Amino acid sequence: MTFELLLFYVFGAILLGAALALITVRNPVYAALFLVLCFFTAAAIWLLAEAEFLAIVLVLVYVGAVMVLFLFVVMMLDINVEQLREGFTEYLPAGLVVAAAMATVLTLVITRFITMDPPEPAGADYANTLELGRILYTDYVYPFEIAAVILLVAIIAAISLTMRRRPDTKSIDPTEQMKARREDRVRLVSMESEPRERKKKKGA
């Protein structure tokens, strides 16, 4: 067994264990942290498959940004786990259908590729980033652009859905604040100096 294979099995075992813990653990913060571990080990396995761009982007986007916001929300909310578990039997049939569908799809994919010989490892001068970029901007340029536009629409939609005017809050618009000039706040008044009143004489 080569060292790479050993690493693959180690990371694979951690990935499966973390995925299992993710759905069984009770504390939602632990669940989010296990998901982070899943992403990390998945990235390590992709690195072993010489897909360094995908691996690093997985860490950068999912671990570095998405999961941070996840944790953010999970920690802020006081989630009642009992309430979440209430409808378990009610949703069980739907869940089983989804599980069966996913299992079928996965089996189809795995049975198709399990007999395939492993591809030749690429040379030392192979750069995953370069190859991905070349394919994305030549062969798949239209799907790529369409995906980008869809994402842009999603961003705009998300912002416009959550944007609301709240006149009841006391928040101050920083732009308005920045516009404030000295002249708006300070008024210099030139006044004649008044003569100091003399101390009154004793006995007066």
Next chain:
Amino acid sequence: MFDWIMESFYNLPVVMQILFKITLIVTPLMLAVAYTTYAERKVIGYIQVRIGPNRVGPRGWLQPIADALKLLTKEVILPTNANRFLFLSAPVLAIVPALAAWAVIPFDDGMVLADVNAGLLYLLALTSLGVYGVIIAGWASNSKYALLGAMRSAAQIVAYEIAMGFALVGVIMAAGSLNVGEIVRAQEGSVYHWFLLPLLPLFFVYFISGVAETNRAPFDVAEGESEIVAGFHVEYSGMAFAVFFLAEYANMILISALAALLFLGGWLSPFQGILPEGVFAWPAIGWVLDSGIHWFLLKTAFFLFLFLWFRATFPRYRYDQIMRLGWKVLIPVTIVWLFVLGVFIFMGLGPWFA
């Protein structure tokens, strides 16, 4: 003698060689961290017309050693109802990315631990991981101030990471490579070939985001000692507390080193291409003027000084203003400049893209 040392070094197992190299990077880094804290207190002291630490050792030079000893011997207190495992692993999660990022930093031409293709992406990914230490520390402490600090920090780091990423996209466009060594080599020629001038707005965005990413003043709302006592690490004491500080300073040095590498030509000498070639052959003086690790260290030290200068100069930003600066000012600036840069590269402008 020297050959013999090199030969016995290459006869060692590869793992030993790598460990030896890591020691060579981490030991000076830790010393630099210790003396950055000393420099910080001295610099801010002089800016505020004080002397700063001056009791331990000559001119206070042993102050960081004394601080380290003090922190080492202090008790690590576990707060009641704190999550024990996460509470103790948070400092580790803070320092590991800060140290691991140094693997791809080239100190001189070819003097790098791991010369990987996607070096800059790796750096971006690792700097984005430092936030986990902060968040987990805030949550595991079971303290509202710690949680507030962690929440602020999480939102801030995610916001500024985007601006920083876009600024680095500009560097990648200009250099045409993700490898940090290649990026420096693309700036070879003279001081005018450095990416500072064509990428000037991106450089400002990068450094401002870098200051915000490391939670340094004026973006230190994660600590905010006047509002939420000390933020995420308020419940930490002893070495667990010290590790957070090690991570913060290691990150500061990392951001400074990256600014030097990506925009100021890293190890390249500013006299390259300006002085005649013969000057570099002079003994001693030629070595000083020629490109080398000392230029890289000097540029890094300059940016590190800027961190300290900022801290002594600017008042802390208000939270909503931080968010405004990140989302509404820095990100649009980077996007506009990426378009301008595209035009520059298309036209083959100047000495940079010719």
